[in-house]
Amino acid sequence: xxxxxxxxxxxxxxxxxxxxxxxxxxxxxxxxxxxEMGEWAAVNSAQVRKDLALFGEFGKQGVGYPVxxxxxxxxxxxxxxxxxPVAVFGIGELGTALxxxxxxxxxxxxxxxxxxxxxxxxxxxxxxxxxxGLTIExxxxxxxxxxxxxxxxALITVPAGAAQEVADRAYRLGIKGxxxxxxxxLRLPPDARVLNADVTHQLQELAYYL
Amino acid sequence: xxxxxxxxxxxxxxxxxxxxxxxxxxxxxxxxxxxEMGEWAAVNSAQVRKDLALFGEFGKQGVGYPVxxxxxxxxxxxxxxxxxPVAVFGIGELGTALxxxxxxxxxxxxxxxxxxxxxxxxxxxxxxxxxxGLTIExxxxxxxxxxxxxxxxALITVPAGAAQEVADRAYRLGIKGxxxxxxxxLRLPPDARVLNADVTHQLQELAYYL
DNA sequence: TAGATTGTTAATCGATTAACAATC
DNA sequence: TAGATTGTTAATCGATTAACAATC
Numbered sequence: 001x002x003x004x005x006x007x008x009x010x011x012x013x014x015x016x017x018x019x020x021x022x023x024x025x026x027x028x029x030x031x032x033x034x035x036e037m038g039e040w041a042a043v044n045s046a047q048v049r050k051d052l053a054l055f056g057e058f059g060k061q062g063v064g065y066p067v068x069x070x071x072x073x074x075x076x077x078x079x080x081x082x083x084x085p086v087a088v089f090g091i092g093e094l095g096t097a098l099x100x101x102x103x104x105x106x107x108x109x110x111x112x113x114x115x116x117x118x119x120x121x122x123x124x125x126x127x128x129x130x131x132x133g134l135t136i137e138x139x140x141x142x143x144x145x146x147x148x149x150x151x152x153x154a155l156i157t158v159p160a161g162a163a164q165e166v167a168d169r170a171y172r173l174g175i176k177g178x179x180x181x182x183x184x185x186l187r188l189p190p191d192a193r194v195l196n197a198d199v200t201h202q203l204q205e206l207a208y209y210l
Numbered sequence: 211x212x213x214x215x216x217x218x219x220x221x222x223x224x225x226x227x228x229x230x231x232x233x234x235x236x237x238x239x240x241x242x243x244x245x246e247m248g249e250w251a252a253v254n255s256a257q258v259r260k261d262l263a264l265f266g267e268f269g270k271q272g273v274g275y276p277v278x279x280x281x282x283x284x285x286x287x288x289x290x291x292x293x294x295p296v297a298v299f300g301i302g303e304l305g306t307a308l309x310x311x312x313x314x315x316x317x318x319x320x321x322x323x324x325x326x327x328x329x330x331x332x333x334x335x336x337x338x339x340x341x342x343g344l345t346i347e348x349x350x351x352x353x354x355x356x357x358x359x360x361x362x363x364a365l366i367t368v369p370a371g372a373a374q375e376v377a378d379r380a381y382r383l384g385i386k387g388x389x390x391x392x393x394x395x396l397r398l399p400p401d402a403r404v405l406n407a408d409v410t411h412q413l414q415e416l417a418y419y420l
Numbered sequence: 421t422a423g424a425t426t427g428t429t430a431a432t433c434g435a436t437t438a439a440c441a442a443t444c
Numbered sequence: 445t446a447g448a449t450t451g452t453t454a455a456t457c458g459a460t461t462a463a464c465a466a467t468c
């Protein structure tokens with residue numbers, strides 16, 4: 001089991017496998033083969049088997065993987081079975097939209113694990129106002145005592161110039177997972193996990209292929 | 211030059227190199243070494259040299275890479291020197307935010323290459339209304355004659371269930387680059403380029419490491 | 421049993437890093 | 445020139461794919 005050092009790329013595919021399993025109409029099929037999963041995920045069937053085998057033996061020879069049981073395993077492995085509090089830093093256009101989108105997802109599906117639990121901004125005009133029932137706070141006012149160490153993931157939606165400072169601060173308060181929408185490479189200690197979601201960067205990648 | 215088959219991962223790094231070069235205060239330094247660029251991009255210096263060498267010989271031994279000239283080369287290679295029209299499919303919470311964000315970027319920096327040029331939705335109540343001066347249209351009303359083949363990139367911000375159909379339609383109208391925010395794997399012909407930007411997927415990846 | 425598919429080992433492929441001659 | 449850094453080849457590393465015995 002998860003004997004450490006699972007490559008990042010495997011985790012990314014595991015999330016895809018879980019999504020695929022969840023798209024199967026309940027009760028429609030008891031087993032799914034590695035080749036069928038591979039087809040949906042656009043990866044080789046050996047890849048699927050090897051990825052899953054990193055975490056345990058979930059399949060049955062000659063039959064495939066039990067949909068229900070495998071789904072539960074992946075949910076457990078990927079921590080999709082518990083609420084995960086998320087703080088949003090920078091409540092501008094994009095930050096607001098993400099808050100609305102994520103609270104909406106959660107509202108329509110109580111099993112959706114990500115819960116927006118705090119909003120931060122540096123604009124005095126915004127402090128104290130509400131988005132989706134959450135009050136926007138000044139980052140500086142966030143202290144460890146206020147039972148906030150439970151926040152696990154930061155959405156960084158501040159301007160590029162402020163991103164590093166905000167991330168440093170969030171890290172010091174115990175956050176280890178960062179989804180960074182700002183066009184900056186965040187420099188954080190090795191136990192922090194940063195995923196880049198900078199739209200301009202992605203558009204520029206696409207532009208190369210035109 | 212670009213003798214085809216440059217790995218995707220190299221293009222991603224090239225975009226990062228360009229961002230780094232642009233962050234250098236103009237006139238502050240004439241040359242930059244591969245190790246300095248590597249430090250900022252968090253990659254090995256040999257990697258930087260090898261990546262750049264795929265496109266030409268831009269450096270000077272013993273000195274480094276000329277900041278100004280290299281910037282211009284990367285701008286050219288990555289097509290950041292021309293306007294690139296983008297259409298947004300699905301003008302909900304997230305779609306609206308992206309339209310506002312991108313038009314704002316463009317307004318404050320006329321050299322920002324991405325121009326939102328069309329908005330589509332399927333909700334009759336939205337058709338004809340305006341976002342940032344652009345009128346929301348019904349996807350079905352989009353035909354090739356209307357001088358729209360120029361649109362190069364699609365932002366897919368429709369719900370998961372509609373994403374594939376919308377992408378198929380966009381592809382048939384000539385769009386080859388897709389930035390997909392819907393939680394679905396798009397299946398498109400091999401000459402299409404799809405980048406995934408599904409926030410839930412990314413959050414779930416981060417959750418594994420908690 | 422016969423057919424199918426897993427789990428895993430071996431082979432291949434590709435990407436990263438080290439090393440160094442060329443040269444500014 | 446002496447020192448530094450490129451461009452590139454060779455070595456390493458890691459990830460993907462093929463192949464197949466085990467077995468349901």
